[in-house]
Amino acid sequence: MTLVLALPGGEELAARIAAHPGRTLGVLHVHHFPDGEQLVRVDEAVAGRTVVLAGSLDRPDAKLLPLLFAAGLLRELGAARIGLVTPYLPYMRQDARFQPGEAVTSASFAGLLCERLDFLLTVEPHLHRWSSLSDIYSIPAHAVGAATAIAGWLGQAPALPLLVGPDEESEQWVAGVATALGAPHAVLRKTRRGDFDVSIDGAGLRGAPERPAVLLDDLISTGRTLLAAASVLRSAGWAVHDCVCVHALFDGDVAARFAEAGLRVVSCNTVRHPSNAVDVTPAILATLAGAGVA
Amino acid sequence: MTLVLALPGGEELAARIAAHPGRTLGVLHVHHFPDGEQLVRVDEAVAGRTVVLAGSLDRPDAKLLPLLFAAGLLRELGAARIGLVTPYLPYMRQDARFQPGEAVTSASFAGLLCERLDFLLTVEPHLHRWSSLSDIYSIPAHAVGAATAIAGWLGQAPALPLLVGPDEESEQWVAGVATALGAPHAVLRKTRRGDFDVSIDGAGLRGAPERPAVLLDDLISTGRTLLAAASVLRSAGWAVHDCVCVHALFDGDVAARFAEAGLRVVSCNTVRHPSNAVDVTPAILATLAGAGVA
Numbered sequence: 001m002t003l004v005l006a007l008p009g010g011e012e013l014a015a016r017i018a019a020h021p022g023r024t025l026g027v028l029h030v031h032h033f034p035d036g037e038q039l040v041r042v043d044e045a046v047a048g049r050t051v052v053l054a055g056s057l058d059r060p061d062a063k064l065l066p067l068l069f070a071a072g073l074l075r076e077l078g079a080a081r082i083g084l085v086t087p088y089l090p091y092m093r094q095d096a097r098f099q100p101g102e103a104v105t106s107a108s109f110a111g112l113l114c115e116r117l118d119f120l121l122t123v124e125p126h127l128h129r130w131s132s133l134s135d136i137y138s139i140p141a142h143a144v145g146a147a148t149a150i151a152g153w154l155g156q157a158p159a160l161p162l163l164v165g166p167d168e169e170s171e172q173w174v175a176g177v178a179t180a181l182g183a184p185h186a187v188l189r190k191t192r193r194g195d196f197d198v199s200i201d202g203a204g205l206r207g208a209p210e211r212p213a214v215l216l217d218d219l220i221s222t223g224r225t226l227l228a229a230a231s232v233l234r235s236a237g238w239a240v241h242d243c244v245c246v247h248a249l250f251d252g253d254v255a256a257r258f259a260e261a262g263l264r265v266v267s268c269n270t271v272r273h274p275s276n277a278v279d280v281t282p283a284i285l286a287t288l289a290g291a292g293v294a
Numbered sequence: 295m296t297l298v299l300a301l302p303g304g305e306e307l308a309a310r311i312a313a314h315p316g317r318t319l320g321v322l323h324v325h326h327f328p329d330g331e332q333l334v335r336v337d338e339a340v341a342g343r344t345v346v347l348a349g350s351l352d353r354p355d356a357k358l359l360p361l362l363f364a365a366g367l368l369r370e371l372g373a374a375r376i377g378l379v380t381p382y383l384p385y386m387r388q389d390a391r392f393q394p395g396e397a398v399t400s401a402s403f404a405g406l407l408c409e410r411l412d413f414l415l416t417v418e419p420h421l422h423r424w425s426s427l428s429d430i431y432s433i434p435a436h437a438v439g440a441a442t443a444i445a446g447w448l449g450q451a452p453a454l455p456l457l458v459g460p461d462e463e464s465e466q467w468v469a470g471v472a473t474a475l476g477a478p479h480a481v482l483r484k485t486r487r488g489d490f491d492v493s494i495d496g497a498g499l500r501g502a503p504e505r506p507a508v509l510l511d512d513l514i515s516t517g518r519t520l521l522a523a524a525s526v527l528r529s530a531g532w533a534v535h536d537c538v539c540v541h542a543l544f545d546g547d548v549a550a551r552f553a554e555a556g557l558r559v560v561s562c563n564t565v566r567h568p569s570n571a572v573d574v575t576p577a578i579l580a581t582l583a584g585a586g587v588a
Contacts, residue, residue, distance in 0.1 A: 033489060033515070034489055034490070034515050034516045035352070035353075035384075035515040035543045036352070036353040036354065036355060036384075036543075037354065037384055037385055037387075037388070037399070038355075038399075039388055039396060039397060039399060040396075040397045040399075041393060041395045041396045041397070042395045043394075043395050044395075058329070058330070059329075059330040060330065060331065060359070061330060061332075061355045061356045061358075061359065062355045064355075064358065064359065065354070065355065065358065065399075065403075068402065068406065069397045069399055069402050070397070072397065072402045072405070073395075073396075073397040073402075076398075077395070090329075090330075090331055091331055093331075094331070094333055099335060100337075101335045101336045101337050101338075101367075101371070102333060102334075102335045102367075103333060103334045103335070103363045103364070103366065103367040104370075105331070105332075105333060105334075105359075105363055108362065108363050108366040108367075109359075111366070112362065112406075115409065195327060195328055196328070221327070221328050221329040222328045249329045249330075
């Protein structure tokens with residue numbers, strides 16, 4: 001029997017993974033000491049078993065040590081195979097030394113996980129300069145697509161929208177959703193000058209507005225990119241009401257800014273957020289079964 | 295030239311380590327992204343050099359990734375030897391599986407550091423069930439004693455106190471300070487029932503009160519142990535005004551509780567805190583030189 005354990009915040013995901021013949025749900029106890037240290041404990045027998053740790057790694061600082069401690073513990077206790085199902089995989093955006101002397105943290109972070117895990121599964125990792133997870137993950141690493149789930153949500157609207165990606169990095173991904181939906185798509189061009197300073201160029205738009213535009217991106221953090229893109233689209237005469245993303249990494253102020261701009265944000269349930277509306281768990285479960293996890 | 299880089303919060307220590315012939319101070323740039331990720335950058339040439347990363351690792355969650363990223367980066371950039379000088383080394387107290395299924399995080403944490411560093415230096419690590427750092431650290435790991443520095447501070451008082459350790463774990467350590475000071479010492483007995491629930495037994499006290507007692511411990515976190523010990527001592531007729539520790543891991547509420555109990559807390563400058571009064575940097579510098587770091 002495969003044992004499924006929730007990382008902090010991954011309780012619902014773990015329960016859904018475990019609701020499958022051949023799998024059982026256990027508990028990873030995480031204790032927080034007053035001095036800021038953490039301790040993990042597993043009560044179930046794990047020797048010889050496949051163990052799946054489930055939970056997103058957004059805001060990774062507080063989540064990393066419990067994960068690494070748990071993986072090390074499971075190994076000591078004799079687990080046969082240790083996997084991580086993390087709907088959001090952090091640190092993928094630092095995929096080059098953009099300035100001399102910078103760390104390439106996507107690769108460093110991958111190294112940390114690969115030292116302790118046997119396989120990994122995540123949803124729509126930010127693959128831009130890395131062409132696949134296997135460029136930096138030496139363990140089997142499965143990328144679950146969210147395009148079908150997002151197309152399913154978008155398909156509920158009465159009219160097919162124009163799907164717009166805010167920058168070249170989103171092209172391949174937006175094209176996938178457009179294909180699944182049978183809708184047209186376009187991609188804008190972005191210049192980034194800092195964490196909070198981006199500009200968008202609408203040269204990628206062709207044709208006259210004849211349908212609503214929906215903005216699509218793999219993640220929203222500061223929201224600057226999508227807010228600028230909505231502005232460009234509206235200046236060109238397009239109606240824009242919805243922004244759809246996979247990973248909702250933003251908090252209060254950013255959410256308020258979207259609301260002020262008359263934009264609804266819809267996200268996948270990869271990072272827990274009030275905007276979660278697209279369920280990617282079925283896609284995770286299918287990939288997990290395909291990866292040979294009973 | 296050995297390059298010395300401050301970890302976040304370690305700026306003063308790094309500057310003092312670097313103020314030595316053969317060493318130079320550099321900058322480890324740490325950038326915090328809005329989504330909670332961090333990035334490190336080093337502008338100095340590091341190829342072929344010894345690099346010392348300096349800073350305490352109390353409240354380790356936010357400090358661990360910058361450290362691991364920095365060490366990985368320095369290795370990639372060709373550093374010959376990478377050392378960590380961390381006045382406070384966390385996770386040393388989980389030195390056994392106290393409950394079945396618990397992680398032994400002192401060993402796991404050591405593994406994380408040893409994978410990326412070539413040597414380590416820390417001040418008064420909590421060695422109880424581990425007899426030395428080499429039990430869990432596979433790299434050269436130097437423990438700097440604080441006894442001499444503390445004895446120097448205590449020696450300024452007009453009368454020699456009775457030095458009292460609150461529990462058996464502190465015995466060896468309190469005896470070291472007592473020897474350096476030429477003062478008598480005693481050790482109480484502790485029963486711990488939870489993070490915030492301890493009781494102290496004064497059976498270790500012998501003789502009648504004839505001098506002030508000073509409580510000594512290696513670290514203060516919740517403060518429950520020392521507050522209970524002060525109470526026991528006072529019930530037995532001893533005057534207690536001072537608690538001296540190495541590592542001050544406590545914040546506001548705990549500090550207020552000591553003040554209400556009429557106790558002054560004095561700590562070493564291993565964890566930045568208003569109570570810092572004993573400078574252990576000279577001892578760190580001496581050990582570093584003894585370890586062959588130019």
